Amino acid sequence: MKSFVSTENNQSFARHLRQALPYFEEFQGQILVFHLGVFPAPEEGSRIIEDLVLLNRAGLQIILVHGPGEPSIFSNSPSESHFNEIRRSIASANWELQTRIHSISQKVQTFSAHLIKAVPSEIHPEERRLPKGRVSGILLDPLHEALNSNKLIIIPSFGIGEKGRLWLLDSWETSIEVASAAHAKKLVHLGTQNQAHFSRLPSNEMNTSAMRLWLEQEKIPEEAGRVWQGLLNACERGVERCHDLDSGVDGSLLQEILTPGGIGLMVTNSDYRRIRSARMSDLQRISELLGESSTEKTVVYRSREYLGQHVDDFHVFCIDEEITGCVEFHTSRDSPAALIGSLTVSASHRNQGIGRELVEAVIQEAQKREFRNLFALTMSQSSIFVQCGFEEVEPEELPDWKLKDFDYPESRVFRFKINRS
Template sequence: MTTPSRSHIRWFRNTAPYINLHRGKTFVLMLGGEAAQDENFANIIHDIALLKSLGVRLVLIHGSRPQIAARMDKAGLKSSFHHDVRITDTEAMEHVKDAAGSLRAQIEALLSMGLPNSPMLGSRMRVCSGNFVTARPIGVVDGVDFQHTGKVRRLDTDGIHRQLQDDSIVLLSPLGYSPTGEIFNLALEDIAVHCAAAIGADKLILFGEESGIMDGEGQLIRQLAVTDLAQLTPEDAEQASLLHTAKLACTEGVPRCQIISYRDDCALLEELFTHDGSGTLVANVAYESSRQAGIDDVGGILELIEPLEQQGILLKRSRELLEQEISRFRLLERDGRAIACAALYPFPENGCAELACVVTHPDYRGGQRGQRLLQELEQEARHSGLSRVFVLSTQTAHWFLEQGFVETSRDELPDRKQALYNLQRSSKVFFKDL
């Protein structure tokens, strides 16, 4: 028997907050037909099964574009497109149904595995497919008749919710049905956006070839707000499509879309169960939010400041004192975790305030998070009618000088602060006019 290393055990321990966070939540996963052709596809299905076993409610939507193209080519038929949308005539529709049905059966089979010595042992997943999507024809656009290509008209949200409550994975194919019994070929992205919005999904997870969205230098962009998307114009068609899908979903009310790779083994688990994830997060609000601290944040602030207290950079604060002064603190949090903090202590009789405990977690330094909190507290001081702020520092003088502070004598400190000045620390005093 192989003994797990301590690093693996610590990793598992660190996933606990995310396991608790995701339990009972609803995720919609969008997997294109390209993902189903990749050698990593079986591993993705195993990871989906693991999510299900951890109490996540799942809707899986698969595409079948390359599978349709392969069947059309084999039959000697030419695929026709207008604005990158397939025109589905009667003959093509037969291949569309064949491709979608075949891939759906393949996914159902993978989710039904229970082989010994495999991740699926004992999983016993119940998969539900059906006529959850009502569609309508696209019709004639620019003089082009799209025939059996359609758009989502509505989803049977009650039916989907019932299946999720019954502990089933809901599997949707890129097909829709009309009240008159017609079948329409639908875009995968159209179903994903409508479904995630209609059922109130907590996340829409989009699988692409790359690790996520890349910048102009080929570096992964970790997070984006919807307001940032207008500045991005990827040349790659798939990247542009994924961003557009994420934007539509967020605009429709989905809180978060996460773009990850179908090629990278464990990308889904890394994205959901680690601090920084594996791909790109697109949120309809800023990913890192700033707010006033409350009593429940004492532990998180202590975690931030204790290493600096031990190094002598910060004056030690007891938990009791921090609890008393917690209303003075402002936090920058990421996914519910405090990653930076700062405090403001006003001296209204002197028209100034002290800035203290400006700390950023080591993993998140270099992103101007300290500057952001500093600016917010300076603004708070201005709104309170104060004209100056000051700091006491022993080892971070250069940083405060870069933020516009000027070194002065401790004689300029408010009388109350001078009475508490620690001569042994010999902190330097810096003031800044607001």
């Protein structure tokens, strides 16, 4: 008999599912490319494939690029028969992937075809007769047609060359080329070989500049360095976020895609941290942030009713899709003055410059909209405003439309004079 008692586990599940909503919204209809270099063990592989199926059914456009089924197959000496063995292994892995996907959900449609154009790779003259190639192009029209039909794309690491010749490709390099050409939102490397080296990373979240500098300065084991350099290259070619995940950790893929914390390494471009206008779906999080700060008596309490009426006045600071701070930019028609209020940053993200970035963003908007003065009301955060060029003034300096309902004697008033030259 089903229990109607809400257990702690059920509550935790519901809470995490709600927190995943912004990520589902952001990635809806977006292309995500996953690289599976070698086929994982059945138990591990089933978890990964279940997660990919879940994302596909949720409306994310999934491309899976894979290599052979057995990692040990690479240990053999290169020969024509060895390459034929690898090709058979890749074909077998492709078939097994499709079989596993359909065993999880019969409603998932898969699409697997030779979408990669290839030319011979530049190899040692003695190996010239071996079918090693490199990507020369992607057949984007059939790829996008399949994605728009919500099919889960499976791309084996083969390429088609002149006269229909089949070339064996490096699956990781193929993933990078596919993600770049398809303008993917994410590129995710799934594997376990780099797990031991994660502790050497200065941070598990780095932008392209920091990652490039670190790779230049550090001596990284060849395979890890190859993967991480690939993440950097893909990011610099337009892929917004690139990841290296330990596929041996159950749920690592979903944690990285659908939670603010994530697991593994992420390389990003500048869009990862951004300020945007608030949306109605942000009200709960804004209310939580302001509630936390009003308890600390650093901002004035704002009711949900007030937030709903003034949501268009708020800006939020996002790290990935997690809202970590907010600020209110309040204006009045025909007034040359605007107002900053409700500046707050979550406790776990303070002292990272987020508050200052929010203030500077409002200053830029005030300048763009040609206001003459920008006022700020704060109960404690005076240093941020002083650093941004504000000066403390008496409350009587506030514009009339604000002064008439100014009833917070504990608040301090700061003013920024906008240069209109």
